[in-house]
Amino acid sequence: MIVRSLELEGFRNYDRLAAEFHPQVNLIYGDNAQGKTNLLEAIAYLSSARSHRARYDREMIGMDRTAAHIRGTIESRGRTFVVEAQLARGRTRKLFSNGVRLKNAGELAGVLNTVLFCPEDLYLIREGAAARRRFLDSAICQLRPRYAQALAEYGRLYEHKTRILRDWNEHPSLLSALDDFDLRMAQMGALLIHYRAHFVKRLQEAAPPIHRDFSGGGEELSLTYTTVSNIPDPLASPKELLPLLLDHQARHKQAELDSRQCLSGPHKDDLLVDINGLSAKTYGSQGQTRTAALSLKLAQREIFQAETEEWPVLLLDDVLSELDSRRQAFILNRIRGGQVFITCCEEEKLEGLEGGKAFHVQGGSLI
Structure with missing residues (x-):
């Protein structure tokens, strides 16, 4: 390209x-x-x-x-x-x-x-989960149109549900719409989890060899995708993930009403990065975390090339x-x-x- x-x-x-x-x-x-x-x-x-x-x-x-x-x-x-x-x-x-x-x-x-790498990305490993979700979202949106659409829809639903949870005590009638939003969020969330899990699987194949070369063979990088706690296999089909997400929502409904926050869904997902079996975010040096971030970006580039047969x-x-x-x-x-x-x-x-x-x-x- x-x-x-x-x-x-x-x-x-x-x-x-x-x-x-x-x-x-x-x-x-x-x-x-x-x-x-x-x-x-x-x-x-x-x-x-x-x-x-x-x-x-x-x-x-x-x-x-x-x-x-x-x-x-x-x-x-x-x-x-x-x-x-x-x-x-x-x-x-x-x-x-x-x-x-x-x-x-x-x-x-x-x-x-495109694969964009800016100075802020050097802190990708040290930052909160939101930064790593943005990395995944940016990459997958370019490869999967359905994911981009689901992500945009999930974002809209999340904002609406957040407003309902924030204002329901003053306007109880808002609760009548909550179940509809939960269902639609679970449907979109199942798609997000499915696509994220499969992209991380490819990262797990591409990034460790790059990091190994980068570190002169002295370090092993490993990646783990974490999502909603009751999902044992995020690689499952969206159809299989949907009832699990609905169950998780139901069990957290009262907590959401009490806290007035949306607590259940893939908006809390994370990509965990370990180096030699230890959390890079917690124990990695600045040099190690920078190398890991570079490896993720270069792995993204290689995945794009394998997917499209053209370099991004x-x-x-x-x-x-x-x-x-x-x-x-x-x-x-x-x-x-x-x-x-x-x-x-x-x-x-x-x-x-x-x-x-x-x-x-x-x-x-x-x-």
């Missing part, structure tokens, strides 16, 4: 941008706060209609603008796709592929796959400057093949890279 060109209008600090990229390495350099990360964010948005740093689309619209436009020309699956996203304040976003409006973000799956576009956002020379060298040697975008502050830092193109970003412009 290759991003041939990108056009931006009113996106973040870019008034207008038109750029054509190299099919191999694209080095984006410049001072801080000039727009390097914004450029990578726009590319990643075209793959899943999700931003790694904005909760709402309106946050990506320039401060003095009412709308933003992202347009990318992509080579994928032997075809050329023109993918567009139109964002506007106060209106629902619009997504297009080759001029045809898409019904939802799930229809972007398979057009452009790799986006490295100022992450190399956070690593020692050994880890830098490991990554640069491991990412041969496929298109790569790398941001950094100084062009000279990566002048050893061959077969690419360099772009200087200053004040939301390429110069």
Whole structure:
């Protein structure tokens, strides 16, 4: 998969941008706060209609603008796709592929796959479960349209149920809708658990060998997916998972009413990471947890390649400057093949890279 060109209008600090990229390495350099990360964010948005740093689309619209436009020309699956996203304040976003409006973000799956690695991801292991769920969700949404749709629906249902639990004491009539929300959440939750479990299974195969090579053979990485406590086999079909989720909801219903919080469901899932049999989050050194996080991202890239038979576009956002020379060298040697975008502050830092193109970003412009 290759991003041939990108056009931006009113996106973040870019008034207008038109750029054509190299099919191999694209080095984006410049001072801080000039727009390097914004450029990578726009590319990643075209793959899943999700931003790694904005909760709402309106946050990506320039401060003095009412709308933003992202347009990318992509080579994928032997075809050329023109993918567009139109964002506007106060209106629902619009997504297009080759001029045809898409019904939802799930229809972007398979057009452009990206793997984004930013400095915050180096703390993926040390952070709370929500960070690791976002990692899983971002990856699976690009591969499975049905998952993306179920995740969006689950999020809407969760917000509605949370409001019911918060306000039911003042408005008891709200409880009449609770069973309907529980059923629908269990149905969507069963899909989420099923797809997450199968993706983690593939991570369990791909990530440990990478981590072993990364550590010079001295460390063993292991991964465990944890979900709702009464589910013995998360790899089971959604049909088999549904009654288990409904049972768990029923047993926690009173606790939810008392606490006014949604306590049952896959919104509490986690991906546990161990190194040499010990919790990396609790006992891992900074170097070990960084290596584990890098291994997960590189494993995601290899899974995408195995799934689609094309390398995903790799986006490295100022992450190399956070690593020692050994880890830098490991990554640069491991990412041969496929298109790569790398941001950094100084062009000279990566002048050893061959077969690419360099772009200087200053004040939301390429110069």
